[in-house]
Amino acid sequence: xxxxxxxxxxxxxxxxxxxxxxxxxxxxxxxxxxxxxxxxxxxxxxxxxxxxxxxxxxxxxxxxxxxxxxxxxxxxxxxxxxxxxxxxxxxxxxxxxxxxxxxxxxxxxxxxxxxxxxxxxxxxxxxxxxxxxxxxxxxxxxxxxxxxxxxxxxxxxxxxxxxxxxxxxxxxxxxxxxxxxxxxxxxxxxxxxxxxxxxxxxxxxxxxxxxxxxxxxxxxxxxxxxxxxxxxxxxxxxxxxxxxxxxxxx
Ligand SMILES: Cc1cc2nc3c(=O)[nH]c(=O)nc-3n(C[C@H](O)[C@H](O)[C@H](O)COP(=O)(O)O)c2cc1C
Ligand code: SF4
Ligand code: SF4
Numbered sequence: 001x002x003x004x005x006x007x008x009x010x011x012x013x014x015x016x017x018x019x020x021x022x023x024x025x026x027x028x029x030x031x032x033x034x035x036x037x038x039x040x041x042x043x044x045x046x047x048x049x050x051x052x053x054x055x056x057x058x059x060x061x062x063x064x065x066x067x068x069x070x071x072x073x074x075x076x077x078x079x080x081x082x083x084x085x086x087x088x089x090x091x092x093x094x095x096x097x098x099x100x101x102x103x104x105x106x107x108x109x110x111x112x113x114x115x116x117x118x119x120x121x122x123x124x125x126x127x128x129x130x131x132x133x134x135x136x137x138x139x140x141x142x143x144x145x146x147x148x149x150x151x152x153x154x155x156x157x158x159x160x161x162x163x164x165x166x167x168x169x170x171x172x173x174x175x176x177x178x179x180x181x182x183x184x185x186x187x188x189x190x191x192x193x194x195x196x197x198x199x200x201x202x203x204x205x206x207x208x209x210x211x212x213x214x215x216x217x218x219x220x221x222x223x224x225x226x227x228x229x230x231x232x233x234x235x236x237x238x239x240x241x242x243x244x245x246x247x248x249x250x
């Protein structure tokens with residue numbers, strides 16, 4: 001089973017490609033997280049967890065979801081992490097998680113996909129995004145080959161910088177960068193509620209037909225990138241930037 005979390009579609013794209021090639025199904029973890037449904041993955045087939053990295057680690061909400069779900073001990077777990085440039089040493093935490101859950105850690109696959117973090121950086125245009133995705137396909141195909149043969153993903157070389165990024169730099173990032181106070185909405189808002197529906201943490205409420213952001217945000221960029229009228233801005237950082245949405249995997 002392929003279980004994924006995705007803010008703007010890159011990880012969903014990868015999850016669907018993996019599931020289709022393995023003849024398996026892709027399950028969206030956001031459905032469980034949003035509705036507070038306890039998840040059970042009790043099939044013997046390998047579990048493949050797919051998500052973006054946020055600050056060179058798996059997003060906390062997806063990590064907590066895996067930590068809480070019911071998984072058969074002894075099962076194999078593969079991790080596929082999508083990123084804009086690199087995943088640092090994200091595998092370390094996932095290996096520890098597998099040990100806690102008594103499942104077999106089969107490695108982490110780094111898949112470079114288009115950058116989606118418009119609260120911090122510009123995102124690539126459509127043409128560049130297509131090129132990045134086409135470069136990711138052979139990486140995914142190799143990963144699918146490993147899963148199909150039940151071989152571990154190849155070991156990654158980890159530098160001191162990778163270790164720093166996925167440890168204390170991540171702590172600083174989570175503490176000081178991830179916040180929802182700069183989100184605002186302008187008069188292009190038509191009150192459709194899509195931002196609130198998409199928020200995996202139910203962090204957005206509609207008040208008098210307009211969204212209001214609470215404090216429980218993971219910076220997934222789903223609200224700002226999927227607003228049909230581009231009425232959402234993140235302070236001044238997102239002004240004039242393209243909203244990123246990955247095309248669906250076909
Ligand atoms: C909050 C946040 C943090 C991110 N941190 C990193 C990072 O540490 N390294 C990196 O290469 N990309 C980083 N990115 C880029 C995403 O990991 C990348 O674009 C990913 O494929 C998005 O996946 P999604 O479309 O499934 O949400 C970050 C994006 C966001 C929104
Ligand atoms: S998705 Fe956009 S238009 Fe719809 S309610 Fe949210 S901000 Fe308004
Ligand atoms: S408020 Fe927006 S960026 Fe924050 S978790 Fe919800 S959808 Fe994602």
